Amino acid sequence: MNPTEKAIRDVAEETLASLAFMFPMEDAGGDAGEMVTATVGFSGPLAGTLIVSAGAEMLDPLAANMLGLDDGEALSGDQRLDAFRELANVICGNLLPVVASPRDVFNVHEPQMVEPGQTPTAPDGRAPAGQVELAMDEGCLRLALLLDASPAAVPAGGGSDA
Amino acid sequence: MAINVLIVDDSAVVRAMILKTLRASGLDVGEAHQAANGRAGIDQLSQHWVDVAFVDINMPVMNGEEMIDQVRANPVWADLPIIVVSTEGSETRIERLQEKGARFVHKPFSPEAVRDVLGEMLGVMHESD
Numbered sequence: 001m002n003p004t005e006k007a008i009r010d011v012a013e014e015t016l017a018s019l020a021f022m023f024p025m026e027d028a029g030g031d032a033g034e035m036v037t038a039t040v041g042f043s044g045p046l047a048g049t050l051i052v053s054a055g056a057e058m059l060d061p062l063a064a065n066m067l068g069l070d071d072g073e074a075l076s077g078d079q080r081l082d083a084f085r086e087l088a089n090v091i092c093g094n095l096l097p098v099v100a101s102p103r104d105v106f107n108v109h110e111p112q113m114v115e116p117g118q119t120p121t122a123p124d125g126r127a128p129a130g131q132v133e134l135a136m137d138e139g140c141l142r143l144a145l146l147l148d149a150s151p152a153a154v155p156a157g158g159g160s161d162a
Numbered sequence: 163m164a165i166n167v168l169i170v171d172d173s174a175v176v177r178a179m180i181l182k183t184l185r186a187s188g189l190d191v192g193e194a195h196q197a198a199n200g201r202a203g204i205d206q207l208s209q210h211w212v213d214v215a216f217v218d219i220n221m222p223v224m225n226g227e228e229m230i231d232q233v234r235a236n237p238v239w240a241d242l243p244i245i246v247v248s249t250e251g252s253e254t255r256i257e258r259l260q261e262k263g264a265r266f267v268h269k270p271f272s273p274e275a276v277r278d279v280l281g282e283m284l285g286v287m288h289e290s291d
Contacts, residue, residue: 018272063175066179067175067178067179068179078174079175082173082175085173086173086175086176089220090249090269092249093248093249093250093269094249094251094269097251097252102251102252103252103253104254105252105254107220108220108249109220110221110222
């Protein structure tokens with residue numbers, strides 16, 4: 001796991017715990033089934049996209065936990081996707097100061113849902129700067145950070161102090 | 163005394179979370195107005211008396227910083243207590259917002275963080291403290 005992937009993992013774990021009371025387990029992997037994907041673009045000292053994919057079964061508990069709903073309280077489809085987009089937004093917003101510098105200013109764009117098969121790839125076919133998979137009781141979460149700049153632009157120590 | 167609030171965030175789920183947090187903290191919430199971007203937030207301020215505004219930063223149409231600039235430039239709202247609730251992690255931007263008189267609560271937020279900042283801003287004391 002490179003420093004960027006450690007940063008992604010640390011920020012995602014902290015966000016899931018604080019925002020939705022979800023706690024990743026040690027062993028990720030396996031067939032995740034149907035996935036939904038959101039992307040969050042950003043520009044500034046680093047530019048790129050954070051791709052966040054979740055097992056479809058995770059959307060209900062995610063939204064219910066964020067809203068503090070009691071068992072049996074109904075959720076709308078809009079709330080499920082809104083909660084998922086917000087999860088992606090919070091992870092991205094918290095990740096950028098870690099992989100860049102705390103004083104850098106970024107513009108974080110509105111999270112967008114992505115149709116199956118339309119997930120963006122890194123420019124020039126490069127590998128993502130980091131990709132991580134987390135498994136929870138509620139489902140799995142996959143994250144990939146694509147950077148428009150060259151991989152060398154990522155601070156080597158990024159994330160080590162997260 | 164009931165406090166009228168304005169919550170500006172492009173996520174309806176986050177708006178609901180903030181409102182639920184305020185009510186759970188024991189604050190006597192009067193009217194709760196909501197808007198999905200800074201422009202709509204300004205419109206809400208034009209129509210309703212608000213005691214405190216919770217404002218996100220990254221929003222479409224008009225972001226939170228632009229909204230705060232417009233609020234501070236208007237003599238009627240210039241002293242409105244504003245609490246920024248955002249994922250913003252840039253020390254540079256946070257300092258800039260604080261210079262504009264806004265307080266900051268970082269997402270993901272705890273109910274205690276919102277309650278404490280609000281209490282400091284409004285001098286609201288809670289029996290649970």
